Amino acid sequence: MHSLISYFASLDSPGVYLGFGAFQxxxxxxxxxxxMLLLFVLALFLPFxxxxxxx
Amino acid sequence: xSAPTMSxxxxxxxxxxxxxxxxxxxxxxxELTVALxxxxxxxxxxxxxxxxxxxxSVTLKSWAQAQPADFxxxxxxxxxxxxxxxxxxxxxxxxxxxxxxxxxxxxxSFSGVQLPIDTAQDLVITPLTTLNTPPNAALxxxxxxxxxxxxxxxxxxxxxxxxxxxxDPAQVAAGDYGPVPVLADSLLTxxxxxxxxxxxxxxxxxxxxxxTRTILFLGDxxxxxxxxxxxxxxxxxxxxxxxxxxxxxxxxxxxxxxxYQIEPFASAPNADLLVVLLMLVLSVLLTLVPFIPxxxxxxxxxxxxxxxxxxxxxxRAAGRS
Amino acid sequence: xxIREDRKTEPVEEYYTWTGKARGWLLKHLPADKLLPQDQPxxxxxxxxxxxxxxxxxxxxxxxxxxxxxxxxxxxxxVSDFGHFVNSVHLWSVELFFITMVVHLWGKYWxxxxxxxxxxxxxxxxxxxLVSIVAAFTGYLLQTNFDSQWIAFEGKxxxxxxxxxxxxxxxxxxxxxxxxxxLLPLAVGAVVALHVILVRMHGxxxxxxxxxxxxxxxxxxxxxxxxx
Numbered sequence: 345m346h347s348l349i350s351y352f353a354s355l356d357s358p359g360v361y362l363g364f365g366a367f368q369x370x371x372x373x374x375x376x377x378x379x380m381l382l383l384f385v386l387a388l389f390l391p392f393x394x395x396x397x398x399x
Numbered sequence: 400x401s402a403p404t405m406s407x408x409x410x411x412x413x414x415x416x417x418x419x420x421x422x423x424x425x426x427x428x429x430e431l432t433v434a435l436x437x438x439x440x441x442x443x444x445x446x447x448x449x450x451x452x453x454x455x456s457v458t459l460k461s462w463a464q465a466q467p468a469d470f471x472x473x474x475x476x477x478x479x480x481x482x483x484x485x486x487x488x489x490x491x492x493x494x495x496x497x498x499x500x501x502x503x504x505x506x507x508s509f510s511g512v513q514l515p516i517d518t519a520q521d522l523v524i525t526p527l528t529t530l531n532t533p534p535n536a537a538l539x540x541x542x543x544x545x546x547x548x549x550x551x552x553x554x555x556x557x558x559x560x561x562x563x564x565x566x567d568p569a570q571v572a573a574g575d576y577g578p579v580p581v582l583a584d585s586l587l588t589x590x591x592x593x594x595x596x597x598x599x600x601x602x603x604x605x606x607x608x609x610x611t612r613t614i615l616f617l618g619d620x621x622x623x624x625x626x627x628x629x630x631x632x633x634x635x636x637x638x639x640x641x642x643x644x645x646x647x648x649x650x651x652x653x654x655x656x657x658x659y660q661i662e663p664f665a666s667a668p669n670a671d672l673l674v675v676l677l678m679l680v681l682s683v684l685l686t687l688v689p690f691i692p693x694x695x696x697x698x699x700x701x702x703x704x705x706x707x708x709x710x711x712x713x714x715r716a717a718g719r720s
Numbered sequence: 721x722x723i724r725e726d727r728k729t730e731p732v733e734e735y736y737t738w739t740g741k742a743r744g745w746l747l748k749h750l751p752a753d754k755l756l757p758q759d760q761p762x763x764x765x766x767x768x769x770x771x772x773x774x775x776x777x778x779x780x781x782x783x784x785x786x787x788x789x790x791x792x793x794x795x796x797x798x799v800s801d802f803g804h805f806v807n808s809v810h811l812w813s814v815e816l817f818f819i820t821m822v823v824h825l826w827g828k829y830w831x832x833x834x835x836x837x838x839x840x841x842x843x844x845x846x847x848x849x850l851v852s853i854v855a856a857f858t859g860y861l862l863q864t865n866f867d868s869q870w871i872a873f874e875g876k877x878x879x880x881x882x883x884x885x886x887x888x889x890x891x892x893x894x895x896x897x898x899x900x901x902x903l904l905p906l907a908v909g910a911v912v913a914l915h916v917i918l919v920r921m922h923g924x925x926x927x928x929x930x931x932x933x934x935x936x937x938x939x940x941x942x943x944x945x946x947x948x
Binding site for chain 1: 423424425629630631635636637640641642643644645646647648650653660703706707710
Binding site: 410411413414415416417418419420421422423424425426427430431434435438439441442443445446447449450451452453454455456457487489490498499506507508509510511513514608609610611614615617618623626627630632633634638639642643646647649650651652669671672674675682685686687688689690695698699701702703704707708710711712714715716717 | 756757758759760761762763764765766768770773774776777778780781797798804805807808809811812813815816818822827829830831832834835836837838839842843846847850853856857860863864865866867868869870872873874876877878880881882883884885886887889891892893894895897923924925926927928929930931932934935936937938
């Protein structure tokens with residue numbers, strides 16, 4: 345946890361970038377995009393609790 | 400998949416009517432409360448652990464102290480009217496063929512010169528006159544010179560700076576630069592001491608929230624842009640969607656940023672106009688999807704909805720004889 | 721509510737004033753049990769449906785943190801630890817706002833949620849997305865740090881090229897402050913409110929290819945097009 349905090353604490357240093365050639369994506373942005381895709385896929389597949397049927 | 404004989408209106412009819420079928424209990428306020436708590440915890444957690452970036456702003460003072468050679472070169476360009484701002488066109492000034500156009504379509508000229516900036520006067524000469532001991536001799540010398548003479552001096556000094564070792568003003572070759580070196584050096588001193596920031600913005604008033612002049616002056620130099628490049632914020636680095644450091648930026652601007660990475664936009668002089676118009680068109684198209692055949696039918700062709708409503712589709716057959 | 725409902729059996733109250741007519745319209749299209757329901761169609765049973773609410777809730781946090789930031793002035797968060805925390809809250813609620821809004825958009829697209837007269841719901845949703853992007857842009861300009869300086873310097877080009885840079889001067893902090901804390905929040909709020917009201921009016925869109933013969937519609941008490 346401490347290393348996680350100290351990693352993010354160096355926010356004002358140049359960020360981590362991933363990619364090849366002209367396509368370089370910032371790690372933070374990549375995480376956000378992956379989270380969105382993950383949430384979408386999970387929302388589609390995760391079972392939803394059955395509710396009370398009302399008349 | 401839909402029965403091919405049903406018309407669009409037939410298919411739509413059930414969707415138009417209020418739902419009369421089976422319902423399930425739903426508590427709007429409870430859902431709202433749960434959402435507030437869950438989302439609130441996520442936000443507060445991320446804020447406490449990750450925080451937010453805050454890269455300190457650049458000032459004319461920090462620029463003058465970090466890269467005096469670049470400052471002097473930029474000041475010279477402003478004086479000579481050869482900087483990017485000087486040749487920008489509306490809304491800062493009128494410059495022939497400066498605007499971004501598509502043929503005769505010229506939106507940039509639409510507003511006219513509403514934020515007038517005379518780079519020589521506003522960014523160099525006037526600030527210098529506010530000094531307690533302005534470089535009067537040099538200012539008079541400049542003022543009395545013909546326009547062509549001024550242009551020659553600034554051009555010559557710009558070349559000399561480019562050719563000097565480390566672009567150092569102290570090591571330029573001898574030449575006829577008129578009062579330009581003195582004026583540029585005075586402005587450098589003024590900036591290094593911190594008074595140029597205030598004078599350029601406030602323009603001798605007390606209050607001002609308009610930073611146009613300082614931003615443009617900063618941008619005309621190499622220092623500001625180099626800092627941005629190091630932080631991966633420039634247009635051809637997907638900069639539009641990036642943030643300083645490691646925090647996520649504006650990932651929703653991915654498509655806007657994308658166009659600047661590829662031709663023809665990457666090297667187009669009217670890239671901004673092209674990209675803005677293109678994004679406008681695409682946004683309108685997405686907004687009007689319900690009216691666009693093909694685009695509006697893709698959800699039927701790629702049936703992701705069968706996952707969403709799988710429970711419904713499983714149970715629906717029981718009602719059929 | 722479909723405008724084809726014209727076969728009512730109950731007596732209609734006469735509305736003879738503007739106010740009365742507005743009341744009549746509201747009672748017909750957004751009665752209390754539609755505005756604040758206790759149930760929803762049985763097909764609303766998927767996690768994809770929580771993202772709209774997620775976006776609204778994120779917006780609540782954006783506004784609350786934004787109010788605290790603006791009441792302390794744009795330079796406060798540089799010098800105050802609590803201010804920096806509130807700034808972080810504002811940033812992350814914006815990130816969550818866009819995350820939930822985009823997943824909501826994806827879900828609604830694949831559900832073809834514009835069906836059944838819900839075109840305006842789709843359009844207002846898209847409008848909310850686009851206006852939010854503009855609002856976020858003005859927010860980034862108010863950071864009063866290096867990032868906002870650079871964004872102002874770059875952003876001016878798109879606006880100037882479009883001919884509006886003179887009236888939307890990204891380097892003018894005072895002007896952008898007004899856009900960001902007054903005009904754009906009102907615009908986002910208005911569009912989102914309209915969007916939510918339309919959802920309540922039209923109800924959640926039924927599944928693609930739902931039919932009257934489906935089990936879920938058998939034994940329904942009232943299959944006519946009467947108003948509730």
